[in-house]
Amino acid sequence: MSAVETGRVTTDIPARLDRLPWARWHWLVVIGLGTVWILDGLEVTIVGSMSAALKPEGPGLGLSNFDVGLAGAMYVAGACVGALFFGQLTDRFGRKKLFLLTLGVYTVATVLTAFSMSPWWYFGARFLTGAGIGGEYAAINSAIDELIPAKYRGxxxxxxxxxxxxxxxxxxxxxxxxxxxxxxxxxxxWRLAFGLGAILAVGILVVRRNVPESPRWLFIHGRQDEAEEIVRDIERRVREEDGLELTDVSDSITIRQRRSIGMGEIAHTVFTLYPKRTILCFSLFVGQAFLYNAFFFTYGDTLTTFLDVKQTGWFLAIFAASNFIGALSLSPLFDRIGRVKMIAGTYILSGVLLGATGMFLGSVTAVTLTLMGAIIFFFASAGASAAYLTASEVFPMETRAMCIAFFYAIGTAAGGISGPLLFGALIENAADSGDITKIAIGYFIGAALMIAGGIVEIFLGVRAEGQSLESIAQPLTAEDVDDTGRPGPGHSTPAPA
Structure with missing residues (x-):
């Protein structure tokens, strides 16, 4: 495909999508696209909970403590590769094609995991499963933000x-x-556990087929008529199904349509036009990736190795429930109080609490460690979720999926691969003596990275609440952007940073 200009179009589609009231149609988007995170949570937890079942020869695969950490690292490595590979395809070929393809990759890889016959088969299947999930993050976050009204996006x-x-x-x-x-x-x-994940994915695929392509992606890529048809259908459904009246809009944007955007222009945008936002996203992703992947991938192993827990399921369920309740209950505040205050607050508070937990690790029980984890991640889950929100809304439309993929991959590689490997090695080393305090260094590193991410948010955060995506970061193809990609004289939005 050529990246040459195919025409100019003036459209009010972004304003029409942003002025929509919340309706049943938006729940289709949430259910069809948002449920992928349930799959990711299912995968990560099953691996953590199944660590004991995978260790014996015969019924399991003969994995060591280090192998358990390696399996987690392979999953995350696959997610990084998948995010980068599928992310650039998402910006080039569209959101819908890719969010169907990546879910298919996940489904096949999960079935392969269920049929693992050796550790190396298992590691390879975990890599492919991660690749599907990583691709999902890029395709889904970009599609959701482009379909959800600005008032509710956060x-x-x-x-x-x-x-x-x-x-x-x-x-x-x-x-x-x-x-x-x-x-x-x-x-x-353990094989049935992975197989059930594949069954859930097939159900999601059926719902997802009814979610349309992003109209924002369509009109930028020379498919204005399709974009108009989709938006008119959404408006019709909102009026008929919900009985809601829609106000007229006056805002419009003129776009120089192009079939694709080159990787060179994407790199120029991220590193030259928006260097502060690049530093911001990197800091947020590294902090949350290390915190979660280090603590949660090995949490079940910590309980069984040091705290004499035979069945980790109930502990993990309590811990997980706190995370979801935290994200759900705090999420409205990201639109009301604002992105900067909420992200900085959740990152710094969870980092401080994690550091304090590390200091008293020698006196914890399974119950108190789970309780502290539940409190820490009540706040951390909302902050970590906001890292994805930040990457998906502070860069231009044409680069959105690739930017999500880039920061997810870089941050996750730095924190998500090293975290499980570090914790796996720490647990392996401490297991002989039974001294749980030897893993405290991992807690301290995670705490420091989270606090640092919160401080960066204070100075470089973007106040994006309630703003349209086009005003937060003007499209590269907008008419008042010159040929170098820099805002021209008519540019009225805040200067890139």
Missing amino acids: RVDVAINGSFWIGAAGGALLTIPLLDPTVIDPAWG
Whole structure:
């Protein structure tokens, strides 16, 4: 495909989408697209809960503590690669094609995981599963933000990302009967757990087929008539199904339509036009990735290795429920109080609490560690969800999916791969002596990164609440952007940073 200009169009589609009241149609978007985070939560929790079942030879795969951490790292590495690979395809070929494709990749890879016959098969299947989920993050976050009205974008994005913990709680509870040898043969329990994830994915795929392509993506890529048809259909459904009156709009934007945007222009946009936002997103993603992947991937292993817990499902379910409740209850405040105050507050507070937990790690029990984790991640889950919200709304439309993918991959590689490997090694080293305090260094690193992310948000955060995506970051193809990609004389939005 060529990146050459195909024409100019003046459109009011962004204003029409943003002025829509919340309606049943928006729930279709939330259910069809947002449920992917439930799958991710299910996957991560099953791996954490199944660590004991995967260790024995015969019914399991003969994994060591380090292998458990390696499996987590392989999943995250796959997610990084998948985000970058599918992210650039999402910006080039459209949101819908990719959010169908990536869910298909996830489904196939999960089935392969269920049929693992050796550790290396299992590691490879975990990598492919992560690739599907990573691609989902890029395709889904960009599509959701482009379809949800500006007034609701913050709370919807944070709550949807927080739905990861519905899957986590479900996965934790699911492992209770599946790991009970009196209920299911240990050789089959962990395999059934992964197989059920694939069944859930097929159900989501059926719903997702009814979610349309992003009209914003369509009109920028020379498909104005399709975009108009989709928006008119949405407006008709809102009027007929919900009986809501729609106000006229006066705002419009003129776009130089192009079939695709080159990688060079995307890199120029991220690093040259928006360097402060680049630093901001990197800081937020590294902090939350290390915190979650280090703590949660190995949480079940910590309980069984040091705190004599035989069945981790109930502990993980409580921990997961707190995360989802935190994201859901705090999400409206990201639109009311604002992005900067809420992101900075949740990051710094959760970092301080995690550091304090590390200091008293030697005196914790399974109950008190779970209680502290529930309190910490009540706040951290909302902040971590807002990291995805930030990356998806502070860069131009043409680069949105790739920017989400880039920061997810870079931040997750820095915190998500190193975190599980570090914690896996720490647990392995501490297991011989049974001294849980030897893993405290991981808590301190996670705390420092979260606090640093919150401080960066204070100085570089973007006040995006209630603003249209086009006013937060003007499209590169807007008429008042010159040929270098820089805002021209008629540009009235805040200067890039």
